[in-house]
Amino acid sequence: MRKISTILLVSLIMIIGLLGVTNPARRQPFQLFDKVEGKVVHNYFIFSIYQQYDTYKLTGNGQYREYRRYIGIATQFFEISPIREKID
Secondary structure (H helix, E strand, C coil): CHHHHHHHHHHHHHHHHHHHHCCHHHCCCCECCCCCEEEEEEECCCCEEEEECCCCEEECCCCEEEEEEEEEECCEEEEEEEEEEECC
């Protein structure tokens, strides 16, 4: 039982280390994709959350701006829930 737990612990540490090394925010903190600019909102060790600030779309009869957000894990980007800002 002790050998199995040691193997699992070492494997988990190695996976976390690989995800930390391949975190997209380490290399490109302000460029989200090829020509679309974004900014890093949160930078954690194994993943980063980006917000696109070049383009937005108006929602709710023009009362809100909706910005797209992405999560970057292991040099890949995945879209997550957008952020809404109220227009004053």
